[in-house]
Amino acid sequence: MARPPGKRAVTYIPIVERLRSIRWGLFALLSLTAAIGVVMLYSAAGASFSPWAANHGYRYLLTATFLFGIALVDIRIWLRLAYPGYVVGILLLLFVVFFGTLGGGAQRWIDLGVMRLQPSELMKIALIVALARYFNGKTLEEMGKITTLLVPLGLVLLPAILIFEQPDLGTSIMVVAVGGIVFFCAGVRWWKILLVLTVVAGTIPLAWPFLATYQKNRVLTFLNPENDPLGTGYHIIQSKIAFGSGGLFGKGFTQGTQSQLSFLPETQTDFIFALIAEEWGMLGALVILGLYMVIIFYCLWVSMRSRSQFGRLLAIGFSANMFFYVFANMGMVTGLLPVVGVPLPLISWGGTVMIATMISMGFVMNAYIFRKVVLGLHNDG
Numbered sequence: 001m002a003r004p005p006g007k008r009a010v011t012y013i014p015i016v017e018r019l020r021s022i023r024w025g026l027f028a029l030l031s032l033t034a035a036i037g038v039v040m041l042y043s044a045a046g047a048s049f050s051p052w053a054a055n056h057g058y059r060y061l062l063t064a065t066f067l068f069g070i071a072l073v074d075i076r077i078w079l080r081l082a083y084p085g086y087v088v089g090i091l092l093l094l095f096v097v098f099f100g101t102l103g104g105g106a107q108r109w110i111d112l113g114v115m116r117l118q119p120s121e122l123m124k125i126a127l128i129v130a131l132a133r134y135f136n137g138k139t140l141e142e143m144g145k146i147t148t149l150l151v152p153l154g155l156v157l158l159p160a161i162l163i164f165e166q167p168d169l170g171t172s173i174m175v176v177a178v179g180g181i182v183f184f185c186a187g188v189r190w191w192k193i194l195l196v197l198t199v200v201a202g203t204i205p206l207a208w209p210f211l212a213t214y215q216k217n218r219v220l221t222f223l224n225p226e227n228d229p230l231g232t233g234y235h236i237i238q239s240k241i242a243f244g245s246g247g248l249f250g251k252g253f254t255q256g257t258q259s260q261l262s263f264l265p266e267t268q269t270d271f272i273f274a275l276i277a278e279e280w281g282m283l284g285a286l287v288i289l290g291l292y293m294v295i296i297f298y299c300l301w302v303s304m305r306s307r308s309q310f311g312r313l314l315a316i317g318f319s320a321n322m323f324f325y326v327f328a329n330m331g332m333v334t335g336l337l338p339v340v341g342v343p344l345p346l347i348s349w350g351g352t353v354m355i356a357t358m359i360s361m362g363f364v365m366n367a368y369i370f371r372k373v374v375l376g377l378h379n380d381g
Contacts, residue, residue, distance in 0.1 A: 011373070013369065018072050022071065022365065023368055025298070026298050026361065026364070027064075027365075029295050030067075030346060030361055031060070032291065033291055033346040035057075036288070036291075037347035038053045038056050038057045039053075039253075040275060040276055040347060041053040041272075042254075043253060043254045043259070043275065044259065044268045044275055044349075045268070046260065052349045056349060060346070060354065060358075063354050063357075063358035064358065066355065066358050066359050067358045067362040067365065068365075070359060070362030070363055070365075071362045071363075071365035071366045071369055072369070075373055075375075076373070078129065078363070078366065079136070082129045082132070083133065085129055085130070086126045086127065086129070086155065088126065089122055089123040089127070090123070090158065090159065090162070092119035092122065092123070093120065093123060093159060093162040093163065094162070095110060096109070096119055096120075096166065097162065097165065097166075100166070101116060106167055108120060108168055117351075118352040120159075120166070120168055121171075122352070122355075122356055123159045123175070124321055125359055125360055125363075127156065127179065128178065128182060128313075128314065128317035128360075129314065131152055131156075131186070132182070132309070132311075132314050132317060134151060134152050135152070135186035135309060136308065136309045136310040136313070137375065138309070140187060143186070144189075146192075149183075152183065156175065156176060156179035159175055160172045160176050163175060168341075170328060173340075174321075174324045174328065177324055178324060180197070181317065181320040182316065182317045182320070185312075185313060219338050234265070235265055235266070235339055236333075236339060238263050238274075239264065239274040239334070239335070241263070242258040242259065242277060242278040243274055246277045246278040246280070246281045246282065246284075246285075247282070248281050248282050249281040250277070250278065250280040250283075250284055251278060251279055251281075252279060253279055255279060256279045258274075259274075259275045259278060259279070264278075268348070269348045269350060270333070270339070270341055271333050272343075272344055272348050273285065273329060273333045273344055274333045288347070289326075289330070292322070292326045296319045296322050297319075299315050299316075299361075300315065300316065302365075302367050302371070303315035303316045303319070306368075307371060308371075308373060308375040309375070310375050311367035311370060311371060314364065314366070315363075315364050315367045315368075318363055319364070321360060322345060322357075325353075325357075328340055329342045329348075330344075
């Protein structure tokens, strides 16, 4: 990518200047979101810091070190590690296939003793970094060739297939969606992306026989949740009741009947947004939505400041990842999407998602700190 005329290429940024460039505003937004998570997990546990709220706070403080560690490393090092990181992600997914821990009818985790690691969440990070590396410095002429797109298409489809086999339909769809956003922002013509999406949509009926029973039930329940109100439709019906009963201002902190009387399931993970809506009402739900939107736009602002394609695509990819997290979770608990088991980042209980979110934001901050570094046309490093 050619640098703007009249501007000297930056080759090295001293550590002191890196520290000064840390975006404390972004860190404050993330900290506020995590603090809300602690408060709501306290409520979900019946006004108790155990077992979720206190540990959620500790995890955030621990993973904050990941954020700053990634942010301060020279961006060219991450450029060089992009493909090895992708390979590690694929190996972890393969490990899950043969040695993963079962839970809820799916084999998605690696049991580390202190926590269960979900490699698919880390794979999304590795994929974004790998795609940003591949597209870094590609010319418009190269982007116009179909052969240029074969490698990145394979980078997206391989983890998507492995994740689908776990089975985890929601995460595999998110992988493809995030990859599509990176493709578009890298300069791939929209009609090519539309063509691929059309082909994928056309294969959906063919994929139906390969879905697990519970996944088929989720789709059928989405279409008609009242068909089995005490079975497969129970979660979404109770979630809608919680939303509706919260009204405009909510029932008050720890006063939600659906959550405190255990009618609303999984309040600490997938359905924590329904808990927020019941206790803090529509206004509270809109505040949470607005907070996420500010974080996402902050990431997009960073992308516009970067002089390298690599840094720009990192910030765009991770902002898209955050968007799909929020969109999938809020759409799920409001009945606009099928139940897919996607948590609300930094608010829901979950170690892997917390780690993945903070690593993602570390890369966004890294893209800002090294925004003036110009990387070469053919992937310097």
